[in-house]
Amino acid sequence: MISDAKHKTALRAVGVVVMMGSLAWASVPFYDWFCRVTGFGGTTNTADYESDEILDQTIKIRFDASLERGMPWEFEPVERVLELRIGETGLAYYEAYNPTETPIAGSASFNVFPYEAGEFFYKVQCFCFEEQILQPGERVLMPVTFFVDPEIVSDRDAKYTHTITLSYTFHSIDLPSEAQAAMAVDETATYN
Numbered sequence: 001m002i003s004d005a006k007h008k009t010a011l012r013a014v015g016v017v018v019m020m021g022s023l024a025w026a027s028v029p030f031y032d033w034f035c036r037v038t039g040f041g042g043t044t045n046t047a048d049y050e051s052d053e054i055l056d057q058t059i060k061i062r063f064d065a066s067l068e069r070g071m072p073w074e075f076e077p078v079e080r081v082l083e084l085r086i087g088e089t090g091l092a093y094y095e096a097y098n099p100t101e102t103p104i105a106g107s108a109s110f111n112v113f114p115y116e117a118g119e120f121f122y123k124v125q126c127f128c129f130e131e132q133i134l135q136p137g138e139r140v141l142m143p144v145t146f147f148v149d150p151e152i153v154s155d156r157d158a159k160y161t162h163t164i165t166l167s168y169t170f171h172s173i174d175l176p177s178e179a180q181a182a183m184a185v186d187e188t189a190t191y192n
Contacts, residue, residue, distance in 0.1 A: 044112055044146075044166075046129075047122040051147045054087035059148055063092055064167040071172045072100050073134065078141065087150040089124065093141045094168065098134035105133045106170040113165045120152035121164060131173060 061084065063077035078093040098104050108128040112121050123129075127142035134140065144166070152158045 044110065044118055044121045044123055047124055050089045050124060051087040051150065053150045054085050055150050055153065057086050057153060058083050059086050059161070060163040061090060061092070062163060062165040063094070064165055065094060066167070066169045068169060068171040071106065071170055072104060073098055073106060073170060075170050086148050086152060089145060089147045091143060091145050093143050094127065095139065095141055096132065096134060096170070097139040098136060101136045103133055103135050103175060105131055105173045105175045107131050107173045108168045108170050110166065110168045113167070114161055116155070116157040117152065117161045117164045120149040120155065120158055121166070122147050122149060128168060131176065133175065
């Protein structure tokens with residue numbers, strides 16, 4: 001009788017551990033999906049089209065840039081503020097510069113503030129969709145094309161938004177294997 005109780009307790013404990021592990025494993029993709037669907041946490045949407053409705057009401061878009069600690073690039077928006085009509089397609093540029101003597105790869109994370117505006121902010125094209133590699137001394141302009149969905153004016157919370165801040169943070173990443181191979185070929189050619 002006692003061994004049956006210990007056996008059931010052990011099985012329940014293992015079941016709880018397996019269930020908690022499964023929930024922990026699923027939480028990251030679920031949270032990512034939730035943020036993309038709802039715009040929670042300032043996650044934006046993407047679109048392969050431009051808005052076909054443009055309102056007379058305008059909205060200001062502020063641009064912000066930062067770097068992960070230890071990322072040696074210089075990174076900033078070309079324009080700090082852009083005012084456009086809701087639904088109108090906007091184009092903004094960020095400038096990045098690699099002042100080092102080695103190629104550096106980076107990936108940009110992003111969000112918008114206020115958070116409730118995230119589900120109405122659509123990126124059509126963005127440098128953040130791909131990894132960026134800057135060669136030594138290279139300076140580039142990186143575009144982002146976007147629009148604010150006209151549905152924002154009828155949303156219970158977001159309709160009071162008059163300014164949206166789009167923020168990017170560049171993180172240093174490992175150079176892709178193709179870039180490392182190209183560097184190795186260049187170094188070999190230099191020594192021959």
